[in-house]
Amino acid sequence: MPTVSVIYFSGSGHTTKLAEAVQKGAASVAGVKTNLIAINGDDIAKGRYSNEAVFAQLDASDAIIFGTPTYMGGPSAQFKAFADATGGRWFGQQWRSKIASGFSVSSSPAGDKFSTLQYLHTLAMQHSMIWVGLGEMPMQPNGVNRLGSFAGATAQAGQESPDVAPNTADKLTGEVLGKRVAEAALRWNK
Numbered sequence: 001m002p003t004v005s006v007i008y009f010s011g012s013g014h015t016t017k018l019a020e021a022v023q024k025g026a027a028s029v030a031g032v033k034t035n036l037i038a039i040n041g042d043d044i045a046k047g048r049y050s051n052e053a054v055f056a057q058l059d060a061s062d063a064i065i066f067g068t069p070t071y072m073g074g075p076s077a078q079f080k081a082f083a084d085a086t087g088g089r090w091f092g093q094q095w096r097s098k099i100a101s102g103f104s105v106s107s108s109p110a111g112d113k114f115s116t117l118q119y120l121h122t123l124a125m126q127h128s129m130i131w132v133g134l135g136e137m138p139m140q141p142n143g144v145n146r147l148g149s150f151a152g153a154t155a156q157a158g159q160e161s162p163d164v165a166p167n168t169a170d171k172l173t174g175e176v177l178g179k180r181v182a183e184a185a186l187r188w189n190k
């Protein structure tokens with residue numbers, strides 16, 4: 001049974017909501033196991049991220065979906081510390097041919113989230129992973145992909161409570177991404 005892991009950082013809870021939606025979408029696919037893993041800032045000491053239990057889960061995954069808020073036009077420092085800690089796996093190309101995708105939240109509708117998604121894509125390419133994009137037309141009547149991103153799932157949330165932002169449409173977009181990645185993992189594992 002393929003395993004899809006969603007690993008993300010969230011500073012004030014908005015990216016957590018999108019991550020939960022992505023996991024929900026992945027879990028909706030029969031025959032797929034999912035993990036939802038938060039990057040904990042307490043696992044970063046002197047700028048270095050370390051958590052072998054998290055890495056054991058990722059090593060055992062068939063697909064990894066990366067998520068981070070957009071901070072200053074890129075991934076959060078905490079996500080980047082995690083990404084830097086994947087360097088050991090890069091050396092041995094241990095994540096080669098796992099499925100990958102990504103998502104980001106920012107306060108502006110654009111907010112330079114594409115820059116963050118590009119970084120997540122580059123991270124996946126350095127690991128020789130297989131990137132899966134959103135695969136949805138923009139601004140659909142139900143709100144899917146209302147922000148018009150194709151590289152991954154994006155959502156908008158500013159100072160509002162995470163209970164209301166990201167909104168329903170953005171969370172649905174996250175679900176669609178999770179489902180697509182899970183379906184890809186199933187097909188890839190056949």
Ligand SMILES: Cc1cc2nc3c(=O)[nH]c(=O)nc-3n(C[C@H](O)[C@H](O)[C@H](O)COP(=O)(O)O)c2cc1C
Nearest residue numbers: 010011012013014015069071072073106107108111
């Ligand atoms: C340090 C910092 C930098 C930010 N930079 C951006 C940015 O470049 N573009 C943007 O639209 N929003 C930016 N924001 C807003 C966050 O992306 C937004 O509030 C997001 O919902 C936070 O997600 P979180 O609650 O998961 O941390 C920034 C917020 C912080 C704290």
